[in-house]
Amino acid sequence: MRRPPSVAPRLSPNPVALLAAGLGLLALLLSWLELKPSRIAPGEAFGVWGWQSLWPWVLVALWLLIALTRGRLQGILLGAALLVWGLLIGQGSNFLLNNQPENARVSATGGLWLALLALYVGYFAAYHEGRGWAVLSAPLALVALLLLGVFDRLGPVLEFAAWREQFGTELWRHLSLAGSAVLLAVAVGVPLGVLAARGPRYGWVLGVTGFLQTIPSLALFGLLLPLLAAISQGLRLEVALGMIVLGVFAFRLLWAVSGWLAVPLALPLGLLALAIAGAWLNNLLGPDPLRVVLDAPLQESGVRGIGAAPAVLALTLYALLPVVLNAYTGLRGVPEAARDAGRGMGMSPEQLFWRVELPLALPLILEGIRGAASLTIGITTVAALIGAGGLGFFILRGVEGGAPDMVLLGAIPIILLALLVDSALRFASMALRRRVGI
Amino acid sequence: MIHFENVIKRYGDFEALKGVSLEVAEGQLVTLLGPSGCGKTTLLRMVNRLIEPSEGTVFVGEQDVRKLDEVELRRGIGYVIQSIGLFPHMSVLENVMVVPRLLGWSKEKREARAREMLGLVGLEPQTFAGRFPRELSGGQAQRVGLARALAADPPVLLMDEPFGAVDPPTRERLQDEFLKLQSELRKTVLFVTHDLEEAVKISDRICLMNVGQVEQYDTPEVLLRSPKTPFVQDFLGPSRTLLRLSRIPLNGLVEPLGTHRPAVSIKSSAMARDAFSLLLANGIRNLGVTDEGGQVVGLVRLESLLAAASEEDAPAAPVRSESP
DSSP states (O other), X not given: OOOOOSSHHHHSOOHHHHHHHHHHHHHTTSEEEEEESSSSSOOEEEEGGGSOOSHHHHHHHHHHHHHHOOSTHHHHHHHHHHHHHHHHHHHHHHHHHTTOOTTOEEEEOHHHHHHHHHXXXXXXXXXXXXXXXXXXXXXXXXXXXXXXXXXXXXXXXHHHHHHHHHHHHHHHHHHHHHHHHHHHHHHHHHHHHHHHHTOGGGHHHHHHHHHHHHSOHHHHHHHHHHHHHHHHHHOBHHHXXXXXXXXXHHHHHHXXXXXXXXXXXXXXXXXXXXXXXXXXXXXXXXXXXXXXXXXXXXXXXXXXXXXXXXXXXXXXXXXXXXXXXXXXXXXXXXOHHHHHHHHHTTOOXXXXXXXIIHHHHHHHHHHHHHHHHHHHHHXXXXXXXXXXXXXXXXXXXXXXXXXXHHHHHHHHHHHHHHHHHHHHHHHHHHHHHHHHTO | OEEEEEEEEEETTEEEEEEEEEEEOTTOEEEEEOSTTSSHHXXXXXXXXXXXXXXXXXXXXXXXXXXXXXXXXXXXXXXEETTOOOOTTSOHHHHHTHHHHHTTOOHHHHHHHXXXXXXXTTOOXXXXXXXXXXXXXHHHHHHHHHHHHHTTOOSEEEXXXXXXXXXXXXXXXXXXXXXXXXXXXXXXXXXXXXXXXXXXXXXXXXXXXXXXXXXXXXXXXXXXXXXXXXXXXXXXXXXXXXXXXXXXXXXXXXXXXOSOOOSSEEETTXXXXXXXXXXXXXXXXXXXXXXXXXXXXXXXXXXXXXXXXXXXXXXXXXXXXXXX
């Protein structure tokens, strides 16, 4: 009979949990909050030990326990630590703001963030120990903290209260910009990946998308701005659409003759189509109304040198590489035996693609979309620079006005969004992988 | 049923097949045997047009395959490959239903057929239908591959080293079961292997190939008894005598039981080679032979085995399932 190990786990702590506990304890030595006379004035930093609170001691105890335990218990302890972390912040901000003038603000400083990082690392260990259930305590604790209102007196939350309406709009814009870019990147990128996977003849597809990725985003905006500005003023929408439709037919004809003739035609027209589709899709999904005026220059229909059109176009081009690369890798990874068997049993090339190749490549394609989505949510921030709005708006205003809390009002939601989208798509692709068995 | 007429395949300057003519009669199991790179797989893949010949013609049932639609042609030919090529994202049942689905059978019909096929290859449909290929052992996966190839009841079966990737005991069991199945189904089978023993065991006729040419095309008995070329002699090697014993049924060599009672015995349904191995292993000269009920009914002597093995032109074994 083998006895289940009962003492062993205590003797060999999870190294990741150890790291988390070390970071968590270190954080308690640093300053957590900063008291400022006003939202832009420089402030004074305070550590947790001067707040006449028991919570720091509880946190020390919890970190020690987290370091020593293994298994599901770790998740529960981490949830408790997260709760205490929030309560400590609430208590600290109340303590510091007591007897202060109305304009005074408290903001987070290094120790608070480091403690959060420690919790994040700790959840990695807990996930490893107890799988999905261990992580469940994180959202529970966060919801409890929000209900308790412990963050209500922190700078970014006060900024949020002041900008509530604008925040909603910019968040929506951010999502519509990033969403349109990812949708377009998938619509264009997957077929390109399929093309690239057809053979070394189409190696240029990967070369071009890889090259696009290396252009700095500001430079890309700088290039697109005068170009789109000129087109948007000079070209009527009906003409542009006519050119695109004719272009598709011309492309088909040329493609049959030689790929090298067709590509120079496809690139500029494709970019034009992407710019129009991007602006429209963004208007369709976002808060700004969609306008289509056929007999007027493109700018009347929302395609301008600044704003959503260049933003979505640039973001689409950036999001292209992960999508194309993963579609390519996924299709190249389809086992040759499966392909041979499919062909040998009498599947036509289309049937082989839809029934064998695409399903087998799908988990990797989804991984590519995941990469593209979290990447795009991050870089959509720069869209604010060319007047397309989004959460970057707050970051830009905050930097201009010297109000770090406002920067955080833009930055924290972006990070949360990216993490949320990333984990949702990761979950989907894992479920799919399990189904496909790769 | 399958007929190759002076088939040549060139890749650039390299000639993979140098004019092969071959006739596979209906209901026969013919193996294409030879060392790696002899062109046997290339020849096989020409039947369902996965490879097109540079010159020459391939006929399947009097039809020039080049005049048929390749997709239609392939749906009418069963295809089993070494790495099996089961689709990892489909369940066992879905895998077996692939060709019936391509042929547009109704859902009920193809599912019933797929279950029947799984039973035929010795996989309990209840247990295996819902499994995925990654949950199967090598032998089970190979059976599914065979069930999939048989699903649409094709008259012709192409098998490219189907038992090459499984361990020897499993391989032997699969061979035995496949032989039993074939004796009922009577498909026209073209079977690629590089394993001489496998070829001798299962074939009606063996086509021994080397560097893109047919060296000898004969029944296993004739091939083993009288190799035509030095290459064949070499390929068969010194074990060909033993291999010949593996084609000789024991019944013909049994002598009446005398007063002598042999200590070790063997079933009368075994092959001469099994008896020979048993004699060697026990260091004895006589072996008892038992009937189905386990009753010792006769004996076989080492001398008669030696005689059977060395008789150069003896009509040693009845030639199995030679078509008229």
